[in-house]
Amino acid sequence: MPRSAQLKAVAEPLEAASRGQLPAERATGRVRIVRRVAIHVAAATAALLALPMATLQWKSASLHDFSIENAVQRVAEVDQVRQLRVPANPSVSPVEAGAALQALLPVRSTDNFPAKATVPIAWPSAKLTPTMFSELRTPLWWGPNASTLITRVATHVSAEELAFLETMANLPVWALLDRAALAAHADVLGGRFELPLAANANLVGMPVPRFGDVRTLAHASVVRAAYYVARKDYVRAEAVLRNAASVALLLVDDAPFIIDALMGRAMLGIVTEGLGQLYTITGNTAGATTLRGFREQIKRRSARGGAGDGQVLASSLQGTRQQLLASIANPALPRSVRFEHLQMLQWSTCGSPLEALTGSSPDVDAAFDEAQRTLVRTEAERQYLDRMRHMTNGAEWHAQAGTPLGLVAASAQVVSAVTGRPQLATCTRMLAGMR
Template sequence: MSRDDASRKIPSSAPPLSWPPPGMERLQGSLWRVIVLAWTGSLILVLPLLWALAVEQPFYSLGPFEDNWELGMAIAAVGAVFVVFAFFQLWVVIRGAGKAADLGYGMTTILEVAGDSGRDTGFLIQGKRHFASLDPARQVSVARARMRGALLLLGAAVWMMVGFGLAILLAARGFVTPSGIWLMTMGPTALLGLAGGFFIVTQNTVVRELQTEWNAQEGMNRIHGESEAWNQALDEAGDSIALGAGDRGVGRRFTTAAAVVVVLFLLGFGPTATIAVTTALGPILAEIAVPTFLSVQEMAGGAEVLRRYTVEKDPAISPQAAGAALQNIAFVGETGDPEPMEEEPSTRYGMSWFPMGNFPDPFSETVAADLMARPLGDFATGEQQALLQAASHPAHEEFHLLAQAEIADVVSGRWTLPFPDSLTFQELPWPRFQAFRTAALAQVAKASVELSNGQPDEAEQTLRELISTGFLLIDQGPTLLDNLIGVELTRVGANGLEGFYRRTGDPTAAESLAWARAGALAAAKKSRAGLVPEDARLLLQGVPTLVQNDDALRGLRWEYFATFNMLAPCINLQKMVFGPGETLD
């Protein structure tokens, strides 16, 4: 139908159709609200994460915000709010479109109303007001440009979120590289956005020119009159209405589209929100886990001055025998079963080191020196009995063996082998610190009784064996707690040795030992303060080197290796998705 025919059927004094159509008032321009919300949320939420994920970073990097992870979380939270609201609004728009379809409106009409941000599409499709000078072909072109531009811009914003979520899922499975995430996320987004922007700019240019011309010729006089019912008038107008109503009875399509929006939201927002939250985990874990380990290395360094007091080694003692002896000491006085994955001791000692009671006090810093300071007769009767029981305990033979061992196979002695593939380092039973501390006091008690019985050489040998056992755990212990137990054994043995020298009338040797210990500990502290960084990022940077450093404590190296395995995949977003890469290999 030509424009002249339409003019004869519909009087030019009134528009044939009201706008927006009845029942679609809330839908008018709603698509643009979704577009603005979706673009705002996607830019705020996705771009920082895309930067953190797609830019290659060393494993020790704490992410683009470094220590200011709270800022990253705040930005992600703001973006997430916009995204959630945008998808909710899109769902509302689609549900509203479905209701409009149930009222009999066609797909084209619904899209025209939803994309009518300027509220003038009614004039456009009817060729009224400033659109009256457009020929039918240009009416169709401008109307289509509006719908296409809005849909393309919406698609670009939604794809930025959904594409990023898909890229994360694919990258985590090795199908997408860091550069591929950029391309997969921003490639379609840019293409859709540029195409949509082109359509919108083109039609806006035409509309501005028409408005300027119309305002100059006819002013802002409104055209009076309304048409009959919308669909009846539309049908009567026929081809004079650009594009027409489109398909009718498409309510189910919009219901399906609403479900698709929910799926897209879950697909895009789920992975994105997850990694947005987990960006804070790496810095938090780094601050909590890494700096606390190095103090044991410092204490072990301070104990090195005591190595001159160790006893001579016996190469005939096998590492397996030494490992079994350590496990036997750990279970002295224990009647219960070992923990899962913990090896049964080869020899059980049912009698405890000391009778039940508070003597000696295991938490006293001076208990070893106090035990050596007085002869046996100066102790109370109950205390004498406790010392005699400890001194005569058969488990001292385990210390005698350990003191002469060059190497100890702690792993096979303590844990059940082989380890299952699913077992992690953190799931292994812990070394029994309190059991070894009590055993150390029993060694000092034995030395005290030997000295009281006129056996100073045996007493000194007992204390030296305690120090030697401590160094065996410092050198051979596979966990940091083993090394710490070793440090504690050397400390208790050295305290007892100082007390021994004073009690045997050699204060010079006692003072020399105390001075050497204090100097060594001070040197270790100053060395750490001057050379070892306290910043978590710098500490992490040095983890691979420390793990391969033969001079570091074996337990510290294993703990850092376990920490590296835990932190490397999640210390920053890029490593979280793609893995630590060559550094871990």
């Protein structure tokens, strides 16, 4: 429906009521009462509509006065180490890989997003004793620090330490990781959640893995490799670390949120630390060269406190939208980034009072249509995209009651009920909750 027709469909009932245009030619006493009530309802609705529309205009700057470009830069940096991926095995399906990822890095279950049950990883109950790797303790996890572990065990390791490394290297969890590493793609969403996805759930509340679990898996992978280094089995040690890197890249490429991709990048950071040590020990200059750029960027970001190179923000909502549309259409970007930008694109419709009242514009609809054809691979992703596309039509988003903005959100709820436009209430609640 053209934009003018959409707006007309909303406005005509109110205008007709305000002019007193009722079907009856002659207004009986009862009809006059009905007409008077209709006029008052129309006036009240118009007054209530003014509040959320003004709020949307005021708060819309919040939707373009931010950037996740720093995060996108970090994710894009993993392209430098994609050659670490092990060759894919067609026998490992995306469904199997998704289930393995949920077992390795489980998400919690919520009312809106019931997660698939998994068996917790059975890490060793006996951790480090005071005499084991005493110089390699770290607050990041309960095992030895991966940053110099492989270099250390290449020169000396005690019998007690070697026994610990052997226990870690033979845990059942590695069968899952090694199998998932062989997948070309993973159905991450389908592996995490029971389907169908809830119709009106706020996708912002969709659970993601705990970063502590990602970090533990990465450090433990380096410990596993250290065992083979201590046994001088350098080929096996490299294979172990490349499997871990391959699983991290599945998170980057096939998970639904950019936070998933950032966790995959963090995992790659720890794993490539171990690989760098291994390549130095074995004199593998080609391997060390492969890692150098990625490792140097990690060090530079660490020195800057994680800050990126920055980006000039769009000066308008339309400018932000054009940036998002270009990103979504870019097949060179990881799918996690493109999914994240689709969600941001849908929320950007709340920055336009007209779109909040009448629905998304043609460029937004076209982007979702194209994503349905070229980005979505699984049934879970299809449902995810569908929920994303309609999440402004009633997604749960609560503004604080009793505050001025809470009252605005309440008035928007009334107008949405009268006009049949739920996105107005959702957008107002969302923007009212932003600081």
